Amino acid sequence: MKRHQTILEKLAKEKHLEVLDLCEILNVSAVTIRKDLRSLEEKGLLFRTHGGASLENPYINEKAIGEKEKISVEEKNGIAACAAQLIDENDSIMIASGTTVQALSKFIKPKHKLTVITSSLYVVMHLIHDKNIEILQLGGYIRHSSGSVIGSYAEHILNNISCSKLFLGVDGLNLDFGLSTTNLEEAQLNRKMLASAQKIIVLADSSKFGKKSFAKICDFDQIHELITDKGLSQILKKKIEEKGIKVTIA
Incomplete structure (x- = not known):
C-alpha cells in the first residue's frame, strides 16, 4: 500500500513520527493512521508508541556503561564539546551520570577556579588531576552498571547546595x-x-528521542536547554522549542 510506504519512508528520515503529523501529511483520519501503524507493527516494520510510531523499540533496557560508551561515540563527543562552552569562569556546576555527561568531563579545561558536584565516579577520575577544579563527590551506594552513586546520603548533601548549571544525561x-x-x-x-540548580541543560544524542524508560525524571517544562546532534528531526526540534526549551544542535 502506498500509504504504508510513505509512512516507512518518513520514519526512516525522522526516526519518530506522531499520529497527528501523519494525518496531516497523508490527509486521512487518526483512526486510519492507527490501523496502518498496527498493521506495520504486526509485520515487524515499526514500533507503535503513545501517539505515534518509532523505528526503534521505545522501551529501554538497562545496559552497562562499558556497552553504552560504544554507542554514538562521535555524536556524544560533539555534544559534550558544545556543552563545555557553556561553563563560565569561577562557575559552580553539577554533572549527573551517563556516558554523554561523562564525555563532557573530558572537555572541561578551566583557566580559573571551577567547582564540580557530581554523582559519577568516572567524571571524578577525568577531572581529579586538574588543580583548578574543586570536586564535591556525592556519596552513597555505587551502581556498578553506571559507576555512579544513588541513595539518601547523596540526596541529603544536595539539600544544602545550590549551583548555576546541571548537566543531565x-x-x-x-x-x-x-x-x-x-x-x-x-x-x-x-x-x-x-x-539544586538554576539552569538545567540536558545532553542527549538523537537515538534517545521517542523512547521512555522505567523511571521518570521530570517533564520537559522543567528543563531550559537541550544539546543533541543533527539526527534530531526538524518536527521534534520544533515541538521541543514550542515548549520554551532552547535546542542546540552540536
Whole structure:
C-alpha cells in the first residue's frame, strides 16, 4: 500500500513520527493512521508508541556503561564539546551520570577556579588531576552498571547546595512521558539535582528521542536547554522549542 510506504519512508528520515503529523501529511483520519501503524507493527516494520510510531523499540533496557560508551561515540563527543562552552569562569556546576555527561568531563579545561558536584565516579577520575577544579563527590551506594552513586546520603548533601548549571544525561526523551532513566533511585537523585540548580541543560544524542524508560525524571517544562546532534528531526526540534526549551544542535 502506498500509504504504508510513505509512512516507512518518513520514519526512516525522522526516526519518530506522531499520529497527528501523519494525518496531516497523508490527509486521512487518526483512526486510519492507527490501523496502518498496527498493521506495520504486526509485520515487524515499526514500533507503535503513545501517539505515534518509532523505528526503534521505545522501551529501554538497562545496559552497562562499558556497552553504552560504544554507542554514538562521535555524536556524544560533539555534544559534550558544545556543552563545555557553556561553563563560565569561577562557575559552580553539577554533572549527573551517563556516558554523554561523562564525555563532557573530558572537555572541561578551566583557566580559573571551577567547582564540580557530581554523582559519577568516572567524571571524578577525568577531572581529579586538574588543580583548578574543586570536586564535591556525592556519596552513597555505587551502581556498578553506571559507576555512579544513588541513595539518601547523596540526596541529603544536595539539600544544602545550590549551583548555576546541571548537566543531565537521560536514557529516554518522550514528548508525553518526559525525561526518564532505567533506575528509580537514580531518577529520584536526578530530581534533587534539578532542585539544586538554576539552569538545567540536558545532553542527549538523537537515538534517545521517542523512547521512555522505567523511571521518570521530570517533564520537559522543567528543563531550559537541550544539546543533541543533527539526527534530531526538524518536527521534534520544533515541538521541543514550542515548549520554551532552547535546542542546540552540536
